[in-house]
Amino acid sequence: MLAWLFMEPFTKDMWGLIVAITIYNGFIIWLIERSNYPNDYQGSVINQIGVVIWLAFTTTFTLRGDKMHSNLSRMAVVMWMFVALIITQSYTASLTSMLTAHRLEPAITSIEMLRNTNATVGYCEGSFIDYYLKEVLGFRNIKIKSYNSTRLYAQALNSGEIAALFLEVPLDKIFLAQYCNSFIKTGETFKVGGYEFPFSTGFPRLSDANKALMKVWETGTLKKREETFLSSEKCVDERSPPDEKERLSPKSFYVVFMLTLGTSTILTFSLIDVETADTRTLDEALASSKWADLACSKGMHVNTLFKILVVAYP
Structure with missing residues (x-):
């Protein structure tokens, strides 16, 4: 069907992989942004799922650098837009070739x-x-x-x-x-x-038969009937389905897909390392703060006792 021609440039596996990677990148961006600015990404689970989908598809076509708070998010978006540009250009070229009528060239000429x-x-x-x-x-x-x-x-x-x-x-x-x-x-x-x-x-009607045949021929009636008959014939191969070899599959974009997946995954591990380091630093700071507070508390008691002793026994 011509209505679904826009799906033909890519195979089903290719479409599925594009959607999966798009949502994956959206989730990574959401995770990075939420870890840095949790107040901007609050709400119910359904609301957060909507945010992930929104980030996934908006970052496919726009950089949104001014809306990103983290450099890690910007790196993920830039890499994904680079891959999306390659995929989009390939899709456009493939669809254009399918919409353009190829002129048939005879293989045999004589x-x-x-x-x-x-x-x-x-x-x-x-x-x-x-x-x-x-x-x-x-x-x-x-x-x-x-x-x-x-x-x-x-x-x-x-x-x-x-x-x-x-x-x-x-x-x-x-x-x-x-x-x-x-x-x-x-x-x-x-x-x-x-x-x-x-x-x-x-045959007595031979002359009449000849005149009738000549009339059909000379008046164009025969030609009109031929055109009417041929126009009623439906072109059964109006749009031949494209050869599976001509459709773009994940194999054609293996390298660029690995680039964006690898970048997003590395950024995720970087975020985890940063979060772990921050947590460790905070724990150390809290531990140090407790000992300092305890020391200060004991020092106050000593000073108070000293003053009391001094006052009681001059």
Whole structure:
């Protein structure tokens, strides 16, 4: 469906990995910012989940350097934006190529090329073309195959079972109308006569039949009927699904994904080290403060006792 064409440049694994890394980076930024400024990131669990998602996707497209309080957060955002830029440009190029109609170029341009390459050709089963291919164009019998439907024609050409297909002009137009984006007519058109309408000798309406046929031909009625018939044929390969090899997968971005994941993870460990160091320093300070307070308290008691003693015993 054309409505979902925007999903085609990336594989499902690629889309899933992008979403996962985006949310992961958002969580890391939230964790760093919250550890430095907890008052700015308060609220219920649902509210904090919303903040994480908001940070994840806003930092994909904007630097938000003025809103970040920590240099660790800024480093994570810069690296993720670098990766996001590469992914975005690759996605745009791939989608553009899918939306742009590729002009079909014929692989075979002449009968001589088919004969020289010993190629196999096909034709419509039951048609006089079988005789024409053998007796006039010089193809060997083992290199000629017959098919009885446009679907089988397409399958044979796509699979490489045959290199070219010979059809009568009316059937040729129907086939190309149905497979308008996959195949193209090439080479010359061979004129082998037309259809005849036999009448018995002395047929009294022969003159009227000739006049009627000429009228249909000269007035363009036959051409109009042909156009009406062909326009009703639906192009069954209106948009062929892209080859899986042409779609971008995580393998194409392995290095850049590792860069952003590695950066975010290293920054997380740096934050943990800083928090641990701060906690250790605080514990040491508290311990030192307790001993100092205790010493001061004892000193006050000694001084008080000394004064009391001095007063009591002059």
